[in-house]
Structure formats: structure tokens, C-alpha cells
Amino acid sequence: MVNLFVRAVKVDLNQIRKMSGVAENLNSILAKVTAAYEGLPEESRPEKVPRLVAVSKTKPIELIIEAYNAGQRHFGENYIQEICEKSVNPELLEKCPDLKWHFIGNCQSNKVPPLMKCPNLCVVETVTSQKLASKLNNQAKSRDMMLSVMVQINTSGEENKNGLDETEGVQCGKFIKEQCANLNLLGLMTIGNLGNSLAANTKGENPDFTKLIEVRKKLSQEIGIKESDLELSMGMSNDFEEAIRYGSTNVRVGSSIFGARNYPAKPNPDSDPAKPNPDTVAQSMQNVSLDAEKK
Numbered sequence: 001m002v003n004l005f006v007r008a009v010k011v012d013l014n015q016i017r018k019m020s021g022v023a024e025n026l027n028s029i030l031a032k033v034t035a036a037y038e039g040l041p042e043e044s045r046p047e048k049v050p051r052l053v054a055v056s057k058t059k060p061i062e063l064i065i066e067a068y069n070a071g072q073r074h075f076g077e078n079y080i081q082e083i084c085e086k087s088v089n090p091e092l093l094e095k096c097p098d099l100k101w102h103f104i105g106n107c108q109s110n111k112v113p114p115l116m117k118c119p120n121l122c123v124v125e126t127v128t129s130q131k132l133a134s135k136l137n138n139q140a141k142s143r144d145m146m147l148s149v150m151v152q153i154n155t156s157g158e159e160n161k162n163g164l165d166e167t168e169g170v171q172c173g174k175f176i177k178e179q180c181a182n183l184n185l186l187g188l189m190t191i192g193n194l195g196n197s198l199a200a201n202t203k204g205e206n207p208d209f210t211k212l213i214e215v216r217k218k219l220s221q222e223i224g225i226k227e228s229d230l231e232l233s234m235g236m237s238n239d240f241e242e243a244i245r246y247g248s249t250n251v252r253v254g255s256s257i258f259g260a261r262n263y264p265a266k267p268n269p270d271s272d273p274a275k276p277n278p279d280t281v282a283q284s285m286q287n288v289s290l291d292a293e294k295k
Helices: 002-019 022-038 061-069 080-087 090-095 109-116 130-142 166-179 194-203 207-223 240-245 278-294
Strands: 051-055 074-077 100-103 121-127 147-152 183-189 231-233 250-253
Touching: 022 051, 022 061, 022 240, 061 090, 074 080, 080 100, 080 109, 109 121, 109 130, 121 130, 121 183, 130 147, 130 166, 130 183, 147 166, 166 183, 166 207, 183 207, 207 231, 231 250, 240 250
Parallel strands: 051 074, 051 250, 074 100, 100 121, 121 147, 147 183, 183 231
Antiparallel strands: none
8 A cells, every 4th residue: 555655646746747837937937037137227236137046845856856957046945844854855965966945934043953954055044033143153153164144124014924123133134244253144035015015016116125125224334335235035926026126136936936835734643654644545546546537
């Protein structure tokens, strides 16, 4: 039964490879990124075309490999356990040696050690406290490495979103710059309000993007560097083109590349993880049978 279940999973993954369209989606997004960038006035245009981070949370490694083979290198993950598992996957390590991981989810201080063990960890975009920055810095120092980080700003003021307010963000950025020798302060990041993004399509102004630009200006003055030396990570599937017009240098796009996300069911604490779930096996076999009937 277990071997049959494994074969069923392989059938499903083979179908994913054939039907995903990840490469086509990726090329379409990259074309839009370039077009939005080239549409900016030269005097306000960043030096480089914005970096595209392909958000691969909940997606199988086969889709990551497909995007990698199409030229994508930067990938974003939201969950500590998922990035820890994917980053050490033998197939990914073999087939995607230049892959660069961005962690873009909530990170508690006690989760820093496993996160820092991830091979090819490139950027932690969601630093939300000086305590977290210190933990990352200490871990980076113990590994004799430099880690790029961004300070997350809650530009919309929503209670259900992580991030610092303007004053806290500037203080945290200054702390990283002055007291965290093994951290590279790459810039600022925000997850804006979707309503603001949709309204911007008609009103032409996004207060979240404007706020992040204001925080960058204050932080650059506080630490004595040029504004352009601090990146802006803002813009997702619904608003990345608008974000680029505001000066974003790092956009995070997931569903428009990989398709809608399928969140896994929460594990049953009473079940044995070493044993296959009979219901899952039965459902998978039923799906395979239905697929076979359609052919």
C-alpha cells in the first residue's frame, strides 16, 4: 500500500511538471517587471532592474527546479520549518546550486538557530526587533558569515500584521548598522494593505509605499548614507508593477508564478507521523483512478 501511494504521488508530480506553466508565468512576470522599470523617468530610476523573489511557500521542489531552470535564482519562504526542509533537500542542492533563499515570514528569536543553518540563506527580510537582529548577528558571527537583512515596517498600522512603526524602524535600522557587524542592512520591507493597493489603481497613490519611502529617508539621514543605498522590498502579485513605479527594488511574487497555494492540512497530534494516513492514501488512490479514467 505504501509503495503504491508513493507511485501515486510521483504520478501527480509528473502531471505538475507538464501542466504547471511555471516557466511561462515567470517570463511573463519578468517582462512586466522590466517594462515597469523602463517606464520610470531616468532621474528617478534605480540603478538595476528590481529583483524578483519567487515566493514558493507550500509549493513542491519540482516547481522550484522548473523556475530555477528558467533562470530564476531568488526564492522566498514564509515558514521556518518549510525553508529548513527545502534548503537541505538533496535534489535542490544538486540541481539548484546557485539558489538564494529569502526568508519573508515571521521569525521568533528562538527559531534563529535552525534558520541560520539553512544552506544558501541570502536575506532575512523580516527583522522586527533589535533582539531578533542581535540573535541573527550572533549566529552569523559564530558561522563567520555576513547576512543581509531588511527591517520590516508595518506601513498600514494593521494590528494583524508584523512590522515596526516608523520610529521603531529607524531605531532598529540604526542598531543594525552600528552594532551588528555581521549583518548587512540591505533595506526596508513592508507588506502593504491590499485595499490600498486596489485603491491605488484608481486614485494613483498608495500610502503604504509612500510611508516606506518616508521611513527610508529618515533612516538614511540617521545613519548618514544615501537613500539609494537602502533597498525597498514592496510589491506582491497584485501590486508589484505599482510598487516598481514607486521605486521598489525587490518584489515578491508567488501565486502569479506558481499558481494558487495549497496549504497542507494541520497534522493530527495523536497520529504517528511515521505511518501513512489511510485517508490520505485512499484519497490519493482515488485521484489517480479518476485521472486514469479520463485518459
